[in-house]
Amino acid sequence: MAKTTLKNIHxxxxxxxxxxxxxxxxxxxxxxxVFSFAPLASASDLQLNYSRTQIxxxxxxxxxxxxxxxxxxGAYRQAVPYGSETVLFGVHPCDxxxxxxxxxxxxxxxxxxxxxxRRANLTLVGLSCRPDDFCFCSGPRESAACDLFxxxxxxxxxxxxxxxxxxxxxxxxxxxxxxxxxxxxxxxxGSCNVLPQDPQLRFSAHxxxxxxxxxxxxxxxxxxxxxxxxxxxxxxxPSLSGGAERxxxxxxxxxxxxxxxAGGNFRATRLERLRYRFLHKYCGFTPLTGITSCVGxxxxxxxxxxxxxxxxxFQDLPLDCGRTP
Amino acid sequence: xxxxxxxIAGLTACSGCQLTLLNCEEELAEVAARFDLVxxxxxxxxxxxxxxxxxxxxxxxxxxxxxxxxxxxxxxxxLLVALGTCAIFGGVAAMNNGVSTREELVxxxxxxxxxxxxxFAPAPLTxxxxxxxxxxxxxxxxxxxxxxxxxxxxxxxxxxxxxxVCTECxxxxxxxxxxxxxxxxxxPIIQGGCNARCPATGIVCExxxxxxxxxNVAQELELLLERGFGRKEIERRMSRFKPEWDYGQRR
Ligand code: SF4
Ligand code: SF4
Ligand code: SF4
Ligand code: SF4
Numbered sequence: 001m002a003k004t005t006l007k008n009i010h011x012x013x014x015x016x017x018x019x020x021x022x023x024x025x026x027x028x029x030x031x032x033x034v035f036s037f038a039p040l041a042s043a044s045d046l047q048l049n050y051s052r053t054q055i056x057x058x059x060x061x062x063x064x065x066x067x068x069x070x071x072x073x074g075a076y077r078q079a080v081p082y083g084s085e086t087v088l089f090g091v092h093p094c095d096x097x098x099x100x101x102x103x104x105x106x107x108x109x110x111x112x113x114x115x116x117x118r119r120a121n122l123t124l125v126g127l128s129c130r131p132d133d134f135c136f137c138s139g140p141r142e143s144a145a146c147d148l149f150x151x152x153x154x155x156x157x158x159x160x161x162x163x164x165x166x167x168x169x170x171x172x173x174x175x176x177x178x179x180x181x182x183x184x185x186x187x188x189x190g191s192c193n194v195l196p197q198d199p200q201l202r203f204s205a206h207x208x209x210x211x212x213x214x215x216x217x218x219x220x221x222x223x224x225x226x227x228x229x230x231x232x233x234x235x236x237x238p239s240l241s242g243g244a245e246r247x248x249x250x251x252x253x254x255x256x257x258x259x260x261x262a263g264g265n266f267r268a269t270r271l272e273r274l275r276y277r278f279l280h281k282y283c284g285f286t287p288l289t290g291i292t293s294c295v296g297x298x299x300x301x302x303x304x305x306x307x308x309x310x311x312x313x314f315q316d317l318p319l320d321c322g323r324t325p
Numbered sequence: 326x327x328x329x330x331x332x333i334a335g336l337t338a339c340s341g342c343q344l345t346l347l348n349c350e351e352e353l354a355e356v357a358a359r360f361d362l363v364x365x366x367x368x369x370x371x372x373x374x375x376x377x378x379x380x381x382x383x384x385x386x387x388x389x390x391x392x393x394x395x396x397x398x399x400x401x402x403x404l405l406v407a408l409g410t411c412a413i414f415g416g417v418a419a420m421n422n423g424v425s426t427r428e429e430l431v432x433x434x435x436x437x438x439x440x441x442x443x444x445f446a447p448a449p450l451t452x453x454x455x456x457x458x459x460x461x462x463x464x465x466x467x468x469x470x471x472x473x474x475x476x477x478x479x480x481x482x483x484x485x486x487x488x489x490v491c492t493e494c495x496x497x498x499x500x501x502x503x504x505x506x507x508x509x510x511x512x513p514i515i516q517g518g519c520n521a522r523c524p525a526t527g528i529v530c531e532x533x534x535x536x537x538x539x540x541n542v543a544q545e546l547e548l549l550l551e552r553g554f555g556r557k558e559i560e561r562r563m564s565r566f567k568p569e570w571d572y573g574q575r576r
Contacts, residue, residue: 032500032527055498064496214575217513217541217548220492221501235484238475240355249486250496256539257487270539270576303495305504305513305548 003177007156010176012043015089017173021123021165022085025060027053037088048090048152051132052297056227057088057095058102061118064224065249068114068234072243081114083121092129093143094295098227099124100145101293105230108287114248123165128152136194136296136311156180194294197282197314202275206313213271215306216254222277222300222308223252228293231258253277278310329378329477332364334398336391337418337447338384341464342409346381349467352474359478375401379477385411385418385447392453399454406473407456410463411447414535414567417463418447422568458482461516463533463566469518486518489537490530494521502529507552509562514540533566542574 006014018024026040027050035053037060040046070077091099106115126146131137142149148166150157159177161167170177223229233251238244251258254273259266267273284291301309335343343365349356356362363374380402386392399405410416421430427446435441450456460469472483486493490512494501502524503510510529512521516537523530536542549559563570 030498030500033505034498034500036498053498054495064493215541215544217491217544218489218537218539219495219513220488221495224492224495237472237483238479238481240352240359240471240475240478244479250492252488252492255488303501303504305491305501306544 003174003179004159004170005153005156005178005180006150006159006173006176007178011157014173014176015040015043015046017176018087018089018125018169020172021169022087022121024087024089026089040089046090048127049130050090052092052095052134052299052302054225054299054303056098056225056297056299057091058098058227058230060086060088060122061099061102061106061115062230062232062250065247066114067245068248069246070243071245078113081117083117085121085123087123087125089125090127091124091146092127092297093141094129094135094137094297095227096124096126096143096145097295098297100143101228101291101295102230104288123147123169125169126150126162127157132298134298134302136294136298136301194282194292194296194311196284196290196292197278199279199283201313201315202278202283204313208313209271209274212308212310213269213274216270216274216308217305218252218254218256218270219305220252220255221303221305222254224250225299225303226281227295227297227299228281233257253280274310278313281310282314328359328361330361330363330374330376331477332374332377332380332398332402333362334364334366334380334382334394336382336384336394336412337387337444338409338411338416340383342383342412342462345462345464345467346470349471352471356474360474377402379404379406381406381408381473382412382450383408385415385449386453387418387447388442388444395450395454404457404477405450405454407450407459408470409465410461410533410535410566412450413456413459413461415447415449416566419568420565422446423564460485461534462519466519487538488517489513489540490515490517490519490521490524490534493517493519494524494530497521497525499524500527502527503548503552509549509552509554509559511545511563513548514542514545531565532563535567536570539576540574541576542570542572544575546572 024040025037027035027047028038028045029047030036035047035050036055037053037057067079069079106112124146126143126149128140128151130140144162147163148169149160149162159170161170231251231253232248234246234248236244236246253276267276279285281294282292284293333343363377380398382398386395407413411418431441460473469485476483494512499521502508508529511532512524512530514536515530515532516534519534546559
């Protein structure tokens, strides 16, 4: 039997070993009391039982604001993100699935160079979780969208390498791993993502549409905190000396400016914008039509100041994905 | 390259907005080289020099002198830019507009001795003239002022952020004071761009940058009432930087 179990007592050694593969980041509790992914100064900062971070790991691939292009003396220069190897430890399955979704968007034909550089520098170590009241999934699950996955058990973790990087880590950690007679059971539940919805549903006569449109304050929290929301705004700023920079910044489809073009707005009312959000999150659009981009992390529900949960507009709320573990 | 002719002027205000410009120490020499600073009464006492490519005006309109200055600037400048919350909304000077009469306020400040300067309720520039661009903030952010100057130099106006304070606040991974601490935070309806200065240090947003576009004022009011604040207290806080709100507005 293969040695794949990491006992709890060896976790801090294992974390030290991970530092050999890059700067170690993981879930911590900030001074203000907010869960966030941040550099792990010491293993004791690690919040193994965190529910969800306010800002998802997408910030490692697509920062809130970044310069993507620089213009000087008649020539453009693409920004090259400062790249150092980073190991992100303790990412829950939904967030891993979310990054796999972002990969499909940004690494498809004509890959986004800033994203691609950051992605290549990121090693993902997944960690099993326990859903809470905000999660949209019905039970714990695993995700293969990582380099290494840790399934938590009673007194340790069962490791599964999912990539060559993951195998390199398990090989380097061989001395810390032991065989166990009874392997920690991976959960039977494969995926409990929110299932894709019928695009026509966004035009339903459900009274909640109007109610939500009146309540939404367009604060932006739902998309800022969503691990798969990637819409961005591009703005150009000249400098005093003649050059200019092009900046990319997160955007939200519920902002009035999101669909605004010269002479008009594609989605002038908040109601139209909510319908659009529904379409993108739960139905997907070209070329990802039919693929829901909601991974069920529950952030939008937890962080919306007015408690909007667009799933209430589904015909049948898939509280149970039908694949109960 | 043509050096754009600039006028920078202050009406009734604290001069903090003009100071923001003087505080851009690193860029100041370059600004002076690239622009023809025709009129900047705060930095030197030269007046006149019209016409201007742009007049950047701080402060609310509160005296006949303010009004005359404003008309003079509007008439002699291609672009008129309102700089700061007072110029755009009336600002702190206007906070008691709807609460006390002018006579009461003047008496409270100057007593009933000497004859005082003639004044009226502080009002935003747009009450009297057309304004081509605004930079909000009490005081405005340095980088937005610099973005304006750089854009002017290139014959355009800058694309400034249009989202509310909450967007930057959440992106900075702050604790939400409205949701988690039930405090009177105005972030959802206030124009962002300050990088959520106040919530980042644990203090609620007081709304110094004025309303964001399509501010859902009615919902914010509901949120605050639900958290146990009185209508009077809420209105008092909201009018600190902008005297008049439409409390029924949802978009
Ligand atoms: S839509 Fe909500 S639950 Fe779904 S992935 Fe985004 S934040 Fe998470
Ligand atoms: S978090 Fe809620 S209130 Fe804020 S923009 Fe999203 S749906 Fe609207
Ligand atoms: S603390 Fe205030 S500004 Fe920050 S997210 Fe909460 S309501 Fe918005
Ligand atoms: S957080 Fe609010 S009060 Fe503070 S600087 Fe920004 S807009 Fe002004």
